[in-house]
Amino acid sequence: MAENNGTTIIVMSGEMDKVMAAFNIAIGAAAMGKETNMFFTFWGLKAIQKGNFTGKSFFGRMMGIMNRGGINRIGPSQFNFWGLGRWMFKQMMKNHHITPLEELRKTAMDLGVKFHPCQMSMEVMEINAEDLIPGVQGVCGVASMLEMADRSRQTLFI
């Protein structure tokens, strides 16, 4: 592992597309042998909470993303234009309500990506350690996050 050549990703967003991008970059970095740390803060904590990526709530979240991106507002043509709706439904069918996010997250962890929950966010949002998926590191403050970032070649805020 090259020194001071890591990748640090601060995940503040809770939207599925942003979280997906974060995991994809983390997987790529870990696969290249880089020290890879993800720091989950605010809405990003959703990505490492138990039971967040499956079942009914997943459906709701997916719809939420589409609304946010404004896709629904501009009618079905845009919807088809991006082909994203179709793709998502295809994926959902294939995966029987298990989203690819869950698999991406597992792959990242298997490759040695470290998941750090932000201490302050945990306190503010009243989330406990037992609400998080297994394998997550202990709570982490901004100072520790910045120490990781100082060992990194790139630090992304997502």
Place this chain on the structure above:
Amino acid sequence: MAENNGTTIIVMSGEMDKVMAAFNIAIGAAAMGKETNMFFTFWGLKAIQKGNFTGKSFFGRMMGIMNRGGINRIGPSQFNFWGLGRWMFKQMMKNHHITPLEELRKTAMDLGVKFHPCQMSMEVMEINAEDLIPGVQGVCGVASMLEMADRSRQTLFI
């Protein structure tokens, strides 16, 4: 102060949660003795404008954030789930309509974080230097911002 080990934060977002994250990271970096620069552009300029964080407008902004995050749309259960609504109201009560953001901003400045307003955004949005809080640096272009970034170990776009 270690050389070329600074932290540069480009603040383009005007949402309270993003601005809060930006100030928290800046405070952490400055506390570690890192050269810390914040570059406020577009909506981010709101964070260093006079009279933006208090009174009636603060209430409106907070509601705006909740709408954007979609929290209101999915009903009060989610609202409670995050516990954020409760926390915000508690804070508001405690602080008598003075938001923690203002204190974070002051702490950052006290620790030596430099606040740079983006020149182009100021012109486009017709904001004058006297509309900004005291203690802000002179207007700053992209080239100067990139020079700070070149002295930094991490540059975040928030």
Place this chain on the structure above:
Amino acid sequence: MAENNGTTIIVMSGEMDKVMAAFNIAIGAAAMGKETNMFFTFWGLKAIQKGNFTGKSFFGRMMGIMNRGGINRIGPSQFNFWGLGRWMFKQMMKNHHITPLEELRKTAMDLGVKFHPCQMSMEVMEINAEDLIPGVQGVCGVASMLEMADRSRQTLFI
């Protein structure tokens, strides 16, 4: 060109203001002689698709941005406060429906900024190489993007 001193910009957002910021930073970096790479993924691909920045759709997009930023929701005072609406209309008049984004994009390319479309996003969204503007590089994976980032002094996620 200094070694390992480049700028990498990951453009995931499709909003006009974010894309504008991305091009402005890229132009600044290229003008300083830095190796500058932009990696367009998800909604960011809109910024390098043909026919996206002109005519009727441009109008729609601009309105979409205003809605997203919540400017419309809080009434015309805020709208005027920012002076952005006025500025946009002035620009539109001046440019006869050709947005400044198109010019920024051209300037970036002329200065040697490389535009890389994200391979996975292209596949997922079923976008073909011929849908992209001329001058764009071949499709690019996360690993290649991270190699550029490793030669960069700053990597931004926009």
